[in-house]
Amino acid sequence: MNRIGKRYVPFMKAGVQTLIAYRLNFFGFVIGGLIYCIVMFYLWKAVYDSAGGDSFLGFTMTEMVVYLFLANTTTQLTYSTVSGDIGDEIKDGSISMRMIKPVDMDWSYLFTELGAAFMKVVVLLIPVTVGLEIYRYCMLGEVMFRPLNFLLYFLSVILAYIISFRVNLCFGFVAFYVKNLWGFNILKNSIINFLSGSLIPLAFMPDVMRTILEYMPFASMGYTPVMIYMGKYSAYETAFRLGIQIVWAAVMFGISKLIWIGAVKKLSVQGG
Amino acid sequence: MIYAEHLRKEFKKVVKDPGLKGSFKSLFKPKKEIVVAADDVSFHVPKGEMLGFIGPNGAGKSTVIKMLTGILTPTSGQCRINGKNPQTDRKKYVREIGVVFGQRTQLWWDLPLRETYSVLKEIYEVDDDRFKKRMAFLNEVLDLEDFMSSPVRTLSLGQRMRADIAASMLHSPKVLFLDEPTIGLDVVVKDNIRKAIMKINKEEQTTVILTTHDISDIELLCDRIVMIDKGKNVYEGSLRQLKEKYGNIRELNFETAPGFSLTEDEFRSGLELGEDKMTVEKDKNIFKVRFDSTEMPVGEMLNYTLSHAKVKDISFKEADVEEIIRRLYKQGECENE
Ligand SMILES: Nc1ncnc2c1ncn2[C@@H]1O[C@H](COP(=O)(O)OP(=O)(O)O)[C@@H](O)[C@H]1O
């Protein structure tokens, strides 16, 4: 295990190096997300003001704010760039260099990205959580932070990331068949954003739709952890939702392995 | 050791009519064309041999190397190396091979060179002791010390290529695949690289497959050559045999002194070499003469030139792969007639 770890850690180092080289991009991404949250905040505030009540579809304004920031943070934490990265590596041919090394493709991509994931926990998750808890304290006058919920949230985020990574890996492998994935990727991201509830809480959707979406992998990629953090699930339901996440992680793992077997036969790298 | 059997690789390419209209058409109804990059390529390389794999640009050399290294899957045919199939046993297989693509790098772009090697050490599970010895050896033949601490992106082409060669040899591979390892390098660096390849082949019986444009690479390193063109095998044997068969072509370049006039025909007239044994091209006062040195030794040609022309500058060169191929076809046409 130690040996295996050592073999993939270099990919993580390289990932962090790239991140540092392109740190402006990274912070642009983070700050863009926060600006988006602030805009959404005023939007929802207008909705709440015009609705006139304390609560709207089971969410108080305070909860809505927590949801908004946390959903955005969670989406960023679980966001995987691997599909785009694979596409780029195929286009410039550097994927060859990955293939001539005695490593599994999926693990090497995972580790390349993990550095960025740790970075996001430090610069995004921790500040946002602290900020939200101060906000909740100011609004409600009591400490709402539940360490157990936070731990379960974190566990759920890890599962969400695994699912998101695997889904993106599958999309990335499709680039072996289709050369230009740019438009495809944008479409994919919008669909995931909507179906995972990071745009609008799934709780706001019609019952039938919500139930279906809650069972789909998309909810597992963002909605589930946020609801766990907010304490919207009972103990039983939390366990159930985590179970669904585990099932999806396993399913996507299997599917990505299968697609790889087919895709590798289709790979065509140009040049040298 | 290495068996390539009837390797064929087809690529699908979308062809686009020119202009905006063509772009639109290809967006909705892409016209696909099949490019056959390798067509029934077969050869065998025994353990410890250095094989020169040559052919003109676009012949399909890189495509074949990519199939042999497990990057591409053949459309049909198969290869076995060390009893392994590169496509199905990729992870295990690549542990035993070293690969260099001249136009690419496997070094970590943003890391200091030294770190690339410690990374590779972990990836290939080389133990500390071996690693130390290996680095000392590579350092000695390839002279890496000066830029060991520099980030790879700051290296010159020659330094980068030496570093890449070292990276491919670090884990003592049984087979080395070198795709144009000397492209664009100066003589000194070429020499360094050739020495490293030769040494490793001698000391460890490493099997080497090498593609190159530089005939002297082949001359110095390779026991045997396989030549392909347009994806097909066209020749297999030793370079010596090839030269015997198609002539040992040399290129003579000379520049006449200002004020001295000489035409192609005047130069030709004193020699009894037909069109197929000698070609003469003239550009202003610079002559390029390609001739068969089995028919006319280099020394004689030198004497002849010096006595028939007032020469300002003169040099001889070995013909490149393209020239040999050209001859090969000419001869083929003659034989067919
Ligand atoms: N990925 C690809 N898609 C389409 N055509 C390709 C691809 N790779 C190579 N080719 C074509 O296959 C032929 C052989 O290329 P290559 O193997 O790179 O030749 P060489 O290395 O001998 O110069 C060329 O005509 C090239 O254009």
Ligand SMILES: [Mg+2]
């Ligand atoms: Mg090539």
